[in-house]
Every structure is written in C-alpha cells, then in structure tokens.
Amino acid sequence: MKKLLSGAIVAAVILAVAPAQAEEGKDFAAYVQAIKAEARAAGYTDETLDKAFAGVKFYKQSVTADKNQPEFKLTLDTYLPRAVPEWKADKAVEQHAKHRELLEKIGAEYGVQPRFIVALWGIETNFGSFTGGFDVISALTTMSYEGRREAFFKKELWHALTIVQEGHIDIEQMKGSWAGAMGQTQFMPSSFMEYAVDYDGDGRKDIWNSMGDVFASAANYLKSVGWQDDVTWGRQVTLPDDFDTEMASLKIKKPLSEWQQLGVRRMDGSALPQRTDLVASVVIPDDREGRVYLAYSNYDALMRWNRSHYFVAAVGYLSDRIRFPR
Secondary structure (H helix, E strand, O other): OOOOOOOHHHHHHHHHHOOOOOOOOOOHHHHHHHHHHHHHHOOOOHHHHHHHHOOOOOOHHHHHHHHOOOOOOOOHHHHHHHHOOHHHHHHHHHHHHHOHHHHHHHHHHHOOOHHHHHHHHHHHHOOOOOOOOEEHHHHHHHHHHHOOOHHHHHHHHHHHHHHHHOOOOOHHHOEEOOOOOEOOOOEOHHHHHHHOOOOOOOOOOOOOOOHHHHHHHHHHHHHHOOOOOOOOOEEEEEOOOOOOHHHOOOOOOEEHHHHHHOOOEEOOOOOOOOOOOOEEEEEOOOOOOOOOEEEOHHHHHHHHHOOOHHHHHHHHHHHHHHHOOO
16 A cells, blocks of 8 residues: 555645534535545555445444543452453353364464463453444544544554455444444454454455454464463462552563562462562552552553553453363
8 A cells, every 4th residue: 555645635625624523423424525535545446445435424423432431430349340240251261162272273373372362352342242333434434534533543544444455354244343443353453454364364354253363363463562371461469568559560570589579479378489580560450459460471462452451450360260260
C-alpha cells in the first residue's frame, strides 16, 4: 500500500465535514465520500471501496460508548468473580481439553503455554461466542467521523481496508466491537496486520472462524512481545507491614531473592521460589489491603495486549484455573 496521497481538495472536504464532536450522524454521508476519495488516492481499488462501504452506516452506539466509558469503582475482589465466574473456569478447562492437540502444537511452535492462549480467548470473547456484532468498517468510519480521535481511527480504517483488499474475510463476516476490535482475538486492524497468522494455510488470516488462525495469532502476539514459556505470569503474595509501596511498580524489577529479603512471601507465608534467574515487580492494583502480585515478565507481555492490571489478573487467574482445575 503506497503512502497516503490525499490532495488539498480532499483534505478540505474532510475538515469541512468532520466536527470535533459528531452530532447524530449529520453530514456522515459526505464524510464517507471524502474518506473514499482519500482511500482511492492512497491506492485502494474501486472494487475494495465499493465492497467495504456498500453497507456503511453511522453507529450512534459507538459514539455513545466512546463518550461514556464506565466510571464506577471496582476492586479486584469484586471484578474477578465477574470476569471469571465458575462456569467460565469450567468451560476453559473443557475448551483446553477439546483443542489440546492443536493448542499443544501451536504452543510448542510459538513458545507459549496453551493455557494462556485459552485464557485470553475466554476473557476476550467468551471462547469465540461474543465477538461483537458491529460492522467493522462502519464502526471505524463512525469513530473517525466523530472526530475526537480521528487520526487514530482513520489509521485503523486504512488497515481494515487492507484486510478487505487482501481477501482475509468476507465483508459480511467482518464483525467486531463498537471500536473496531475484531474476531475471536479482538485484534484492532493494526494488530491484525502485525500479528495475525494464516496457520491453516488457506491463504486467509481468519481470526473469526479458523481455530488454528485464532490460536496461532494470539500466540504470535505474545511471542512478539517477549513471552517466556518457562515462566508463569505472576503470583499473589503478601507484604510486610513496613513495605515501601513506592517500590510497587512494573518499572522496578528485582531478583526474587531481594523481594524475599524485603519480606515478600507467598500467600501461605512460605518463601518465594529460589530461582536465581528470575526478576519480578510488585504490583498493587488497588491498595495494599487488596490483592498484591509478584509480576514476572509475562505479566508485562499481557499488559502489552491490554494495559489494564485487572485484565492481566483475570487472564492470569483463568490460566491458573486451567492449570489447577478444582
């Protein structure tokens, strides 16, 4: 795909119809035409554009969801039972067993423990059962038009058009979240372009329908951000009363022996593992009265997927439930 070549006329149209805050889709049709002109100048074919924008629509739900992110207070102790209820832990064990052969093959090739692939799959889309019902092109065009983060969403829209042009998914099946996160891995189009894998060799990177592509794409992402298959994600620990909470940061990494000397212990009060090759951080997602974790390098890798301590804790907790089913 060649570099964007939008001319002054196209740019002027974009600026004229893209208000800082979109109002109920006013001028959306004009914005779509301007976007198509810019995309055509960027090298996308008429066939791709006709296909991608044939049913494009303004999603008021996307604008509303973006402006009204939940602000209610949760703690890990209240969040984890919601994110990983017993039925989901049971289903994770079942899915891990059901796809064991494929997961173990992919896990060995990419150096990622299968339980983490399944845990990510479970947390992101409930094992593929809830991938979002929004047309991705419409969602991204809406968010670009809305204007608050136009540059970000327009870049994602170009990647989505590339996915259409390369034929990875039929446009009718290109569904995702209100913000354009797609398929069973919930990749944004830019992540798709960088990490998605055609594992089944059919010429399409199909993170919507192909389990091989879904699992391998998730594993490839983790491998690419430094995953280590001989280390877990982290462990819940206790802190001594005099622990300096200023040291609780992913930026501060110490050998386990140093954390041991500072009084950090396993939940049962026993000593930390004696591995001399491991460094870790102490993480306090809420406050020291809540859950505290010793975070290994794979914790950092999961934070690259989603920069939320709650998300990482949910994935880690579910992976542990798969490893040690009750």
